[in-house]
Amino acid sequence: MRFSQAWIVARHDIALVRRRRGVIAGLIAYPLGVGLGFPALVWYIISSNPGTDLGSYLPGLINAFGFWFVIGAASVPTSIAAYSIVGEKVEKSLEPLLATPTTDGEVLFGKALTAFVPTMIAVAGGSVLYMVLIDVVTRGPLGYLYYPNATIAVELLLLAPLASLVAIESSVIISARVADVRSAQQYAGVIFLPLILVYIAGEIGFSLGEYNQLLIGGVFAVIVLVLYVVSLKTFHREEILTRWK
Numbered sequence: 732m733r734f735s736q737a738w739i740v741a742r743h744d745i746a747l748v749r750r751r752r753g754v755i756a757g758l759i760a761y762p763l764g765v766g767l768g769f770p771a772l773v774w775y776i777i778s779s780n781p782g783t784d785l786g787s788y789l790p791g792l793i794n795a796f797g798f799w800f801v802i803g804a805a806s807v808p809t810s811i812a813a814y815s816i817v818g819e820k821v822e823k824s825l826e827p828l829l830a831t832p833t834t835d836g837e838v839l840f841g842k843a844l845t846a847f848v849p850t851m852i853a854v855a856g857g858s859v860l861y862m863v864l865i866d867v868v869t870r871g872p873l874g875y876l877y878y879p880n881a882t883i884a885v886e887l888l889l890l891a892p893l894a895s896l897v898a899i900e901s902s903v904i905i906s907a908r909v910a911d912v913r914s915a916q917q918y919a920g921v922i923f924l925p926l927i928l929v930y931i932a933g934e935i936g937f938s939l940g941e942y943n944q945l946l947i948g949g950v951f952a953v954i955v956l957v958l959y960v961v962s963l964k965t966f967h968r969e970e971i972l973t974r975w976k
Contacts, residue, residue, distance in 0.1 A: 740841025762857020812902035
């Protein structure tokens with residue numbers, strides 16, 4: 732696989748994404764909302780319980796909130812990835828791309844980069860804001876700076892990238908099989924729902940500590956490999972060019 736050819740595909744798609752204000756708004760709004768909203772909620776809980784020892788309660792709550800960056804890494808790129816093939820077909824810009832001397836694997840890798848890189852940048856920016864504000868509001872009640880720690884490191888460096896790749900690969904596969912943008916986005920939108928269930932489990936007692944997160948990461952890694960193989964097997968440029976005439 733030639734990275735230079737994949738990057739040509741990515742640059743082509745990024746130019747299209749930059750013209751879609753809804754996609755750009757989603758990239759900014761979600762990390763910003765989590766980065767500001769959850770620290771504000773923690774501050775409200777602390778200020779509503781003056782004199783209460785929250786040292787045993789806040790860490791579990793904060794860990795659960797941090798998992799929303801993993802959820803965001805799976806939900807934010809779906810609109811980009813789902814649009815990557817079927818949207819271009821609708822706008823008549825896919826055929827020239829598929830006619831270039833790139834392999835199917837290079838096309839798929841380029842489209843994955845288009846969704847993965849902006850998502851990771853947005854998640855990183857939102858997480859820095861979140862960690863700084865959490866430390867500001869919890870420094871007094873906890874008596875120490877909660878972030879950075881091993882839990883958020885596993886979430887940002889392992890789970891978030893893998894969750895994003897699962898969502899992107901699934902979305903590209905879906906996008907290659909449907910014929911309109913809305914259907915692609917609707918199907919892709921359910922990909923991150925299992926992560927919501929994991930978050931709910933964390934709220935009702937399931938530990939979201941490093942050990943369980945590493946197990947979840949292992950599951951994600953297997954799914955990424957499976958989806959990669961499936962995407963290579965199911966993506967055929969000739970079929971796309973002829974089936975959607």
